Amino acid sequence: MKKLMAANWKMFKTRAQAQQTANELLGLIDGKLPSDREVLIFPPFTALSEVAEAMRGKQGCAFGAQNFYPREDGAFTGEISPAMLKDAGCTWALAGHSERRWVFGEDDALVGEKVAYGLNQGLRMILCIGEKIEERKAGKLSQVIAEQLQKGLAGIKDITPGDLAIAYEPVWAIGTGEVAGPDEILDAHACVRKELAEILGDTAMETPILYGGSVKPDNASAIIALDNVDGVLVGGASLLAESFSRIVLA
Numbered sequence: 001m002k003k004l005m006a007a008n009w010k011m012f013k014t015r016a017q018a019q020q021t022a023n024e025l026l027g028l029i030d031g032k033l034p035s036d037r038e039v040l041i042f043p044p045f046t047a048l049s050e051v052a053e054a055m056r057g058k059q060g061c062a063f064g065a066q067n068f069y070p071r072e073d074g075a076f077t078g079e080i081s082p083a084m085l086k087d088a089g090c091t092w093a094l095a096g097h098s099e100r101r102w103v104f105g106e107d108d109a110l111v112g113e114k115v116a117y118g119l120n121q122g123l124r125m126i127l128c129i130g131e132k133i134e135e136r137k138a139g140k141l142s143q144v145i146a147e148q149l150q151k152g153l154a155g156i157k158d159i160t161p162g163d164l165a166i167a168y169e170p171v172w173a174i175g176t177g178e179v180a181g182p183d184e185i186l187d188a189h190a191c192v193r194k195e196l197a198e199i200l201g202d203t204a205m206e207t208p209i210l211y212g213g214s215v216k217p218d219n220a221s222a223i224i225a226l227d228n229v230d231g232v233l234v235g236g237a238s239l240l241a242e243s244f245s246r247i248v249l250a
């Protein structure tokens with residue numbers, strides 16, 4: 001299973017900035033990317049074509065969308081469809097990122113619809129899950145993980161290994177500089193793997209589980225080395241090519 005080194009640029013970067021960062025990043029990792037790693041970039045929609053251009057002909061790289069609406073087309077002002085994203089060259093998409101859940105009010109049912117619809121349309125999906133600090137303090141970590149996975153994967157039937165990944169991102173560690181400790185990551189990822197086995201059977205072992213939440217160049221290699229950690233999803237530290245290249249090669 002390849003390790004997925006994913007950059008989530010959120011609502012940052014003009015087209016020119018995206019182009020520059022992507023080119024610089026690809027230059028920095030050129031010839032150094034281990035064959036068992038894949039680089040994914042999730043730029044804002046407006047910069048998809050610049051990232052596509054930068055990645056043209058490059059091995060081990062792909063890009064995708066941070067969000068979409070799970071319909072083919074229609075009167076959905078402000079939304080974008082998987083078909084449009086594929087037309088722009090996207091092969092991946094995120095669903096259930098904590099900012100979608102907690103800033104924009106997306107619930108597990110909508111997240112589940114997105115995962116199922118995206119897969120059905122031929123996108124590879126990263127389902128993001130993670131507990132809030134109150135939930136962790138109340139001892140509800142495994143309950144939250146189980147629920148978000150069950151509902152997030154409710155609509156899927158047969159899954160082709162490689163089409164689905166999970167990102168475990170504790171909400172309290174996103175953008176806060178507070179990274180989960182090794183034991184916390186080990187525990188949570190073991191719990192995700194166990195729950196995935198119940199939902200997906202054997203495919204669970206071939207489903208990458210990424211960690212996200214304040215991953216930086218200086219903690220990336222220790223995180224990547226942990227059991228059941230098959231990659232990282234990086235926000236802040238992915239915005240600069242230099243820092244993200246150090247994470248990718250960590």
Ligand code: PGA
Binds near residue numbers: 214
């Ligand atoms: P962060 O964001 O690396 O800035 O904590 C991670 C994410 O939101 O995916």
